[in-house]
Amino acid sequence: MLIDRLIDKIKETDNPSVAGLDTCVDYLPDETREKCETLYDAAKYITDFNFALIDALKDVVPAVKVQVAYYEMYGVEGMRAFSDTLAYARQHGLFTIADVKRNDIGSTASAYSNAYLGETVLEGSAVTPFESDFITVNGYLGTDGVKPFVEDCKKNDRGIFVLVKTSNPSGGELQDRLMDNGKPLYENMAELVDGWGEALRGKYGYSSVGAVVGATHRAQAEAIRKAHPHLFFLIPGYGAQGGKADDLAVCFRDGIGGIVNSSRAILTAYRKPQYAGKAFDEAARLAAIAMREDINKCIK
Amino acid sequence: MLIDRLIDKIKETDNPSVAGLDTCVDYLPDETREKCETLYDAAKYITDFNFALIDALKDVVPAVKVQVAYYEMYGVEGMRAFSDTLAYARQHGLFTIADVKRNDIGSTASAYSNAYLGETVLEGSAVTPFESDFITVNGYLGTDGVKPFVEDCKKNDRGIFVLVKTSNPSGGELQDRLMDNGKPLYENMAELVDGWGEALRGKYGYSSVGAVVGATHRAQAEAIRKAHPHLFFLIPGYGAQGGKADDLAVCFRDGIGGIVNSSRAILTAYRKPQYAGKAFDEAARLAAIAMREDINKCIK
Numbered sequence: 001m002l003i004d005r006l007i008d009k010i011k012e013t014d015n016p017s018v019a020g021l022d023t024c025v026d027y028l029p030d031e032t033r034e035k036c037e038t039l040y041d042a043a044k045y046i047t048d049f050n051f052a053l054i055d056a057l058k059d060v061v062p063a064v065k066v067q068v069a070y071y072e073m074y075g076v077e078g079m080r081a082f083s084d085t086l087a088y089a090r091q092h093g094l095f096t097i098a099d100v101k102r103n104d105i106g107s108t109a110s111a112y113s114n115a116y117l118g119e120t121v122l123e124g125s126a127v128t129p130f131e132s133d134f135i136t137v138n139g140y141l142g143t144d145g146v147k148p149f150v151e152d153c154k155k156n157d158r159g160i161f162v163l164v165k166t167s168n169p170s171g172g173e174l175q176d177r178l179m180d181n182g183k184p185l186y187e188n189m190a191e192l193v194d195g196w197g198e199a200l201r202g203k204y205g206y207s208s209v210g211a212v213v214g215a216t217h218r219a220q221a222e223a224i225r226k227a228h229p230h231l232f233f234l235i236p237g238y239g240a241q242g243g244k245a246d247d248l249a250v251c252f253r254d255g256i257g258g259i260v261n262s263s264r265a266i267l268t269a270y271r272k273p274q275y276a277g278k279a280f281d282e283a284a285r286l287a288a289i290a291m292r293e294d295i296n297k298c299i300k
Numbered sequence: 301m302l303i304d305r306l307i308d309k310i311k312e313t314d315n316p317s318v319a320g321l322d323t324c325v326d327y328l329p330d331e332t333r334e335k336c337e338t339l340y341d342a343a344k345y346i347t348d349f350n351f352a353l354i355d356a357l358k359d360v361v362p363a364v365k366v367q368v369a370y371y372e373m374y375g376v377e378g379m380r381a382f383s384d385t386l387a388y389a390r391q392h393g394l395f396t397i398a399d400v401k402r403n404d405i406g407s408t409a410s411a412y413s414n415a416y417l418g419e420t421v422l423e424g425s426a427v428t429p430f431e432s433d434f435i436t437v438n439g440y441l442g443t444d445g446v447k448p449f450v451e452d453c454k455k456n457d458r459g460i461f462v463l464v465k466t467s468n469p470s471g472g473e474l475q476d477r478l479m480d481n482g483k484p485l486y487e488n489m490a491e492l493v494d495g496w497g498e499a500l501r502g503k504y505g506y507s508s509v510g511a512v513v514g515a516t517h518r519a520q521a522e523a524i525r526k527a528h529p530h531l532f533f534l535i536p537g538y539g540a541q542g543g544k545a546d547d548l549a550v551c552f553r554d555g556i557g558g559i560v561n562s563s564r565a566i567l568t569a570y571r572k573p574q575y576a577g578k579a580f581d582e583a584a585r586l587a588a589i590a591m592r593e594d595i596n597k598c599i600k
Contacts, residue, residue, distance in 0.1 A: 122336050123335070163441070166441050
């Protein structure tokens, strides 16, 4: 079961964090950023940057999260960089989370799922164009919009993280509002997610169908953890968004229970005074190690 | 204002419907479908099929809706077909709705918006890789996740349709549930959407920030129309999903108020007995005309 293998890898690396490859040209070192005159250039230098980061991080982090928005903005060429980055990370033994937040009605959700978790059938063959271990999903459309992803998780040993409580400041605008059963929307969403993943629970008790729970909302994260011991969390919001290791400790029990994302702090570590003079990949590695220590001291 | 120009075009074509280009290889005629052995082949024949449909439909429908899931499933090559289809439709005077249902925290929503509505800044230039008039957006993350799209709507005269009440069978699972103010989630979402679009209302009173409201849920559509006279609707669910022209009449006043999507019934019209012997593009044209008549007789 995928979630067991991810947890085993988290234990092996002693690192419950994931490096977010939200790479845009602004994050590239001056000497390559200045060469990005076309979408093709941008995609090329972003890919090179990502490959170097994967090389530097592959024995430090168990997984990478690749945010597709930062590749879509570079068009078709950007989508090639996205695809190549996912493939390179997988080849180097990292778990991959494609952060795509896809959502639609059943038939269309099936098409999305083909792209990432299932397969696209062609004449005489079948392919998974953006093959990923996990993707993120938005559950606003309810069960029949999520089922195609869950079916592919079962068939191909994949996983999803469904948005429950997001890390952004407006995350509570709808998600924290109480519903007819006296529970907030995020809790009603968490209950659905728990049900969708029931058949995908592994040896540690966690399901390959997990939840996105932001590090920036401690009380809500604690409530979700308490009510849903089987939900494994993808935890954004640490670092640049203001979430602290101390806040997200509530997501864990005995050191497991979630994986914490950091993007900007790792990608642009080379610009920080404490890493002055280091190459971007070496700085990223040191930042990832510092993040691991910061989180581990709070969750253990 | 974009929404005014769309309404003018709806009046000019006397057609409040949009052709959904949810093209996958299964919908292609046998002679091209059988040639789709690689993603490259699939993208090529899908593009050819779409171009022929646009040629056949350009004086019948005011707009096309391109569902990105059916292009993502063909990978990078599929995204090229998506991009080329959007560009070809725009070149031929059709309004374009990229049905992408994107959603994320503010900084990431900005990256998505660059791809479709804004622009991606490069060294010495800026481009909009998947330029579209409108995109669809999922509002689960609240105001700060939608604001970057709305800002680009203001800056570049674009539009969005935010998911309010979706057409799928499970659409009500969360969306119909009552919240703390005694109103269902979809109504709370509609109120937010109405507010986001306040500064983008045009001469007909409708905003370029509209709502996705399914044709399959008549009572809810009627309630949203009554409470939100400024929301223009993108209406999926007609035809293959079971929505009838009679049901969606509640979305319109004096013949305007929304645009109704049909995908499969147009794309695969050539397989229907009544269009036997017609080429796929000619059959699609006849099906689009039949849809126009069917809807007009109910909304006028």
